[in-house]
Amino acid sequence: MAILKTNQLTKTYGAGDTAVTALDHLSLEIAVGEMVAIMGPSGCGKSTLLHLLGGLDTPTSGEVWIDGQNLTRLNDNQLTELRRRKLGFIFQFFNLIPVLNAVENAALPVTLDGMASQQAQAKATEWLQRFGLGNRLKNLPSQLSGGQQQRVAIARALVAEPALILADEPTGNLDTHASDEIAALLRQVAKEYRRSVVMVTHDPRIAAYADRIIFLKDGKLADETVLASQPAGAVAH
Amino acid sequence: MNTLLTLATRYLMGRKLRTALTTLAVMFGVLVLFGMNIILPTMITALQANVQGASGLVDFSISQVSGEPFSQDILAKVQAVAGVRVAVGSLQRTINLPANYLDNAPDTPDRITSFQLIGVIPSEASQIRTFPVVEGTFLQESATQQAVISRTFADASAVKIGDELEIPSVSGVQPLQVVGILPPNTDPGGERVYVTLATAQKLVGSVGKINQIDVNLPAMADEATRETVQADIQSALGTSFSVGTLLSGTEMFASIQMAEAAFNLFGVLAFFMGGFIIFNTFRTLVVERRRDIGMLRSLGATRGHILGLVLVEGLVQGIVGTTGGLIVGYGLGALILRLAEAPLSQFINIQLGKPVVSPALLIVSSLLGVGTTLLAGLFPALSASRVAPLEALRPNTHMPQMRWQRGMGFILGGIFIVVSIFVLFTGNALWIVPCGFLFLIGLVLVAPALVQPLAVWFGRLLGWLYARQGTGTLAQSNLTRQPTRVAVTASATMLGLAVLVAAGGLVSSLTSTMFDVIRKSLGSDYLFVPPSIGVWGSNLGSGAEFAETLRTIPGVETVSALRYLPSSANGQVLTLLGIDPQAFPKVSGLSFQQSVVGNDDQSYATLANERALIVNGVFLSTVGAQVGDVIDLSTTEGTVSYRIVAVAADILNAKIVTAYISQANLQADFGDSADVFIQLNLKPGADVASTEQAIKTLAADYPQFNVIAGREYTDVMLNQMSAAFGAMYFLFAMLAIPSLIAMLNTLTIGVIERTREIGMLRAVGATRQQVRTIVTAEALLLAAIGAILGILGGLYLGYVLVLAMQAMFPMGYRFPVNGVIIALFVALLFGAIAAILPARQAARLRVVEALRYE
Amino acid sequence: MSIRHALLGLLSQRPRHGYELRAAFSAVVGGEESWEVKPAQIYMTLERLTEAGWVVCESNLGEGQEPARRIYAITPQGHSALQAWFGSGVPSEHQRDPFFLKLITAVVAGEKDLQRILQVQRATLYRELHALTALRGRLDARVELAQILLLDKAIMHTEADIRWLDFIEIRLDEICRQPIPQPELRPRGRPKKEIQPE
Structure with missing residues (x-):
């Protein structure tokens, strides 16, 4: 079953002669528990695609469906709620709040959703322990290594039990060793916890962890490589 | 929601310095408003307690509008009104005691500096008040020279039942036998000494008269009945009587209220400045946290979450700042009151109690404190809530240029400035004060457009200073990059400095004029000063025979006395001071401003020849009259017409509605009165030592007067004023402190925004010192721009204040050289201080990291 | 040849049967899937080593026995040969690339869809990388570090190959526009001026 689906997704910036088409009628589907890497040269539209998938930006035309909901039909508040409940974001620069400790950072999405802070922190602690950060719960981001910070960010992305994780160059700021760890963790998230993971990366080594690689070029689907067998129905167009 | 609270607290704690300074800005506003507003009402309350006393079962109190005593016959008229259960007449007078009068111990502070002498008919008074005598008995019906006092009074004066208590009276010190003692008095300054009515009339020199009637209605009288009875009494007595409240002391309230208005003006300015600073701080933090916000x-x-987050931070700072402001304001108020008590008691004999905090003031101060913070934080919070989630993914922090129609602002500001300058020339007092604000707002609006030229101008100066490093130009171009932000900062600095310069203008004008007048008014060789100058009604004077006796001393040339009676005109209470038109100009003098009968001498002469008045400026503005007008003054019998022949000022009555009248006219139209202030000049070549001895011997019988040599007195007064003004300067300089925060914020944003540029500068060979210099130069430029605007605004505001006060007190505007120098110094000093941290931050940036920073 | 020396090394540990040697070899190189050696190749190599006097066959059962039953041991000459090998470098053979051969052949043969060849190759490499990564992920770093390092080598080279494909892809059109390399007909002639090395 597809958790994410785009239909003729197009995004253009500017108008007239200076208009730039970042995405050009892109249609794809991503299945539950599938890990997909999006690759391509810079300016190929991979970041734009991720923004559109996350409802952070609005498409010029076309549709994005997440878990049966059409994002293009949602207003800002509904989008916000969708992000909170169905999506998890992982950023290149981790983007942890510097003044909150690991547990508090990881608990943010559920506390924002109104969960009692004790319960929220218990959930966050659970995820952090799974990711081997059980002894770093009260550390501030500045007291954690890059890899640890990104693991906190992944815990944060998962704490609200979203169906889809969107990661933007999640290893872009890490060394090779930490990158491998994070990529393996993301794969574990997809396989063990059955979340779909969409990850933009330019690192072949990280992309190789995925089930499928989507190559973009000039806003269009240039190529697609299936690396591992995947659940039925996850076919790209 | 408590995540937001956690987050807000952590953010606040993360930037302790900024949080502290911003909170301080809020605190200052609240402090000024709250502190100043508890000082003055406390004085008023003390005064009221002094004048009114406890009201017991009294439903209404009746007194003459003028405050004068009236015939006992009036009592019968009141008793005849239907619905009145009891009406009791009394004669009450506050009697001030000279220093160390009761305890004769100069080292210990006096616990009682005044008391209220109350003459009652014992059998009648008991119907309306209870006198729970704890020792001895209450007054006998026909007793003379007997008194009932409180336990505290008895203790303070070491008097027991049967002992004699000596009190000042119109005919010198008189003994009273203490027959009864009431429970301790809990109301500071509210000591009462009860005597029989006849005794009181003799002591204060008002035979057959009373000055207050207390009325009691049957129990259970409803509001409508009360109103009917009040109206009936009013119509029975006529308009020269007031039913309900006591009017004595109103003159003092008026002058206190003026001071209150002036302080509120500064309080509002402080809030204004606080608002700017908070606005700037919040803008800074929104820029700093752009990515955090985008990530959230x-x-x-939701947008609401973000809005809430920023506002919660504002709220926390607002609440903490307001609380701090309230506490420090209360402390400061209490401190000033304590410090003020000693010098003040020379003028007004009141005992200041604890600071009085009205719930309304508390609420208004808190609302303003928290409200200003929230309001100033609202716009940055709104812009924060509009931060797109994409900001988290986009690595660069650039701040959207805020252009609230710079062109429009400039035009509007220009119009404001032109209008306010125009109004200044028309001299219309009513419009001048609001125009002070208009001018400041105008400057704030024009500021963004002025930043560029001012920065260029000062940049040239700096370029010359830092010629070898070429950093001045860089600082200048950095500043002109964000003119709006610089303008907001400069505006905050401007407001702080404007207060300083305006106060300087006011003070320098006031001192120079006042010192002249003081020397003129109090230029006599000896002065007999009552405890309360200005509030003449609360003084116990002396009979005319005292002045006569003084005249007989060999070596004394002229004796001039001021005789006091209250009156009213056009419903306004006023002070009538009877002078001897011949003697007065010889020992003292008024500063004439305008006269319809020619020179000063002719004006004095007119007082002797006709029903004429010389009035002061406050008189004209309060009563609403012009020089040359004929006005009706109220007397016990009705009204009598007087012509205003001149307007003149006198330091003693600078703020009090006063008319000078000849003593002969005062006696003929208004009745008996006492001398409340006596001035005396020696013959040239007289033996000073023996004459002074003779004067002091005579004065010993009249302890209500403090005898001082004139020169000594003026010196004391001038010293006190200089000290007070010095303290004011310091206070106003403190007001400029929050502008530090404004500059600190702007510089900090500048450094954050330019991290990469600074890295580049360092990479191409700028030393740490040079980077530090750039930031410092920028700070000095910023401070200089603020100072220029502040000095402009301050000069205008100061001029406006002087003009506004001219209506009450004549003074010329004097350019505040000191104020301008202090303001410039403060601005540059603050600029340099504000630069320290950001400059260090910039200099310490590691080149590689700074270059990578996006 | 590396296999020879590898066998010498294994024999220097202790004398072994031929089939034992093959199993041990397979174990140290990370399994048959990473470096497969046939039994015949093992015996042929052992024979050569014996001929060279680096190895002796210590069979007490004589010549007629099954090769698998014979036990081989290293000789002093074998030891010194092993040391000589340790003391010399191993050249890499990166220029001899099968994919390059395929691509250039396609160019020579005038194949239109070169892009397709690249894509297929890239997909192949990515699958390989995926498998290598997965394999590596299953290994225990505490006891199988040698294999992990071997896999790391493979991963890194595959990664480099993928990046190399990206390079090729960017310049594919340019390659097609340039003349196909020809055998040099006049070895002593001047080089053609219009062909400049990139």
Whole structure:
């Protein structure tokens, strides 16, 4: 079953002669528990695609469906709620709040959703322990290594039990060793916890962890490589 | 929601210095408003307690509008009104005691400096008040020279039942036998000494008269009945009587209220400045946290969450700042009151109690404190809530240029400035004060457009200073990059400095004029000064025979006395001071401003020849009259017409509605009165030592007067004023402190925004010192721009204040050289201080990291 | 040849049967899937080593026995040969690339869809990388570090190959526009001026 689906997704910036088409009628589907890497040269539209998938930006035309909901039909508040409940974001620069400790950072999405802070922190602690950060719960981001910070960010992305994780160059700021760890963790998230993971990366080594690689070029689907067998129905167009 | 609270607290704690300074800005506003507003009402309350006393079962109190005593016959008229259960007449007078009068111990502070002498008919008074005598008995019906006092009074004066208590009276010190003692008095300054009515009339020199009637209605009288009875009494007595409240002391309230208005003006300015600073701080933090905010948004935080987050921070700072402001304001108020008590008691004999905090003031101060913070934080919070989630993914922090129609602002500001300058020339007092604000707002609006030229101008100066490093130009171009932000900062600095310069203008004008007048008014060789100058009604004077006796001393040339009676005109209470038109100009003098009968001498002469008045400026503005007008003054019998022949000023009555009248006219139209202030000049070549001895011997019988040599007195007064003004300067300089925060914020944003540029500068060979210099130069430029605007605004505001006060007190505007120098110094000093941290931050940036920073 | 020396090394540990040697070899190189050696190749190599006097066959059962039953041991000459090998470098053979051969052949043969060849190759490499990564992920770093390092080598080279494909892809059109390399007909002639090395 597809958790994410785009239909003729197009995004253009500017108008007239200076208009730039970042995405050009892109249609794809991503299945539950599938890990997909999006690759391509810079300016190929991979970041734009991720923004559109996350409802952070609005498409010029076309549709994005997440878990049966059409994002293009949602207003800002509904989008916000969708992000909170169905999506998890992982950023290149981790983007942890510097003044909150690991547990508090990881608990943010559920506390924002109104969960009692004790319960929220218990959930966050659970995820952090799974990711081997059980002894770093009260550390501030500045007291954690890059890899640890990104693991906190992944815990944060998962704490609200979203169906889809969107990661933007999640290893872009890490060394090779930490990158491998994070990529393996993301794969574990997809396989063990059955979340779909969409990850933009330019690192072949990280992309190789995925089930499928989507190559973009000039806003269009240039190529697609299936690396591992995947659940039925996850076919790209 | 408590995540927001946690987050807000952590953010606040993360930037302790900024949080502290911003909170301080809020605190200052609240402090000024709250502190100043508890000082003055406390004085008023003390005064009221002094004048009114406890009201017991009294439903209404009746007194003459003028405050004068009236015939006992009036009592019968009141008793005849239907619905009145009891009406009791009394004669009450506050009697001030000279220093160390009761305890004769100069080292210990006096616990009682005044008391209220109350003459009652014992059998009648008991119907309306209870006198729970704890020792001895209450007054006998026909007793003379007997008194009932409180336990505290008895203790303070070491008097027991049967002992004699000596009190000042119109005919010198008189003994009273203490027959009864009431429970301790809990109301500071509210000591009462009860005597029989006849005794009181003799002591204060008002035979057959009373000055207050207390009325009691049957129990259970409803509001409508009360109103009917009040109206009936009013119509029975006529308009020269007031039913309900006591009017004595109103003159003092008026002058206190003026001071209150002036302080509120500064309080509002402080709030204004606080608002700017908070606005700037919040803008800074929104820039700093752009990515955090974007990330929160992409995690599912709604706009409301973000708005809430920023506002919660504002709220925390607002609440903490306000609380701090309230506490420090209360402390400061209490301190000033304590410090003020000693010098003040020379003028007004009141005992100041604890600071009085009205719930309304508390609420208004808190609302303003928290409200200003929230309001100033609202716009940055709104812009924060509009931060797109994408900001988290986009690595660069650039601040959207805020252009609230710079062109429009400039035009509007220009119009404001032109209008306010125009109004200044028309001299219309009513419009001048609001125009002070208009001018400041105009400057604030024009500021963004002025930043560029001012920065260029000062940049040239700096370029010359830092010629070898070429950093001045860089600082200048950095500043002109964000003119709006610089303008907001400069505006905050401007407001702080404007207060300083305006106060300087006012003070320098006031001192120079006042010192002249003081020397003129109090230029006599000896002065007999009552405890309360200005509030003449609360003084116990002396009979005319005292002045006569003084005249007989060999070596004394002229004796001039001021005789006091209250009156009213056009419903306004006023002070009538009877002078001897011949003697007065010889020992003292008024500063004439305008006269319809020619020179000063002719004006004095007119007082002797006709029903004429010389009035002061406050008189004209309060009563609403012009020089040359004929006005009706109220007397016990009705009204009598007087012509205003001149307007003149006198330091003693600078703020009090006063008319000078000849003593002969005062006696003929208004009745008996006492001398409340006596001035005396020696013959040239007289033996000073023996004459002074003779004067002091005579004065010993009249302890209500403090005898001082004139020169000594003026010196004391001038010293006190200089000290007070010095303290004011210091206070106003403190007001400029929050502008530090404004500059600190702007410089900090500048450094954050330019991290990469600074890295580049360092990479191409700028030394740490040079980077530090750039930031410092920028700070000095910023401070200089603020100072220029502040000095402009301050000069205008100061001029406006002087003009506004001219209506009450004549003074010329004097350019505040000191104020301008202090303001410039303060601005540059603050600029340099504000630069320290950001400059260090910039200099310490590691080149590689700074270059990578996006 | 590396296999020879590898066998010498294994024999320097202790004398072994031929089939034992093959199993041990397979174990140290990370399994048959990473470096497969046939039994015949093992015996042929052992024979050569014996001929060279680096190895002796210590069979007490004589010549007629099954090769698998014979036990081989290293000789002093074998030891010194092993040391000589340790003391010399191993050249890499990166220029001899099968994919390059395929691509250039396609160019020579005038194949239109070169892009397709690249894509297929990239997909192949990515699958390989995926498998290598997965394999590596299953290994225990505490006891199988040698294999992990071997896999790391493979991963890194595959990664480099993928990046190399990206390079090729960017310049594919340019390659097609340039003349196909020809055998040099006049070895002593001047080089053609219009062909400049990139």
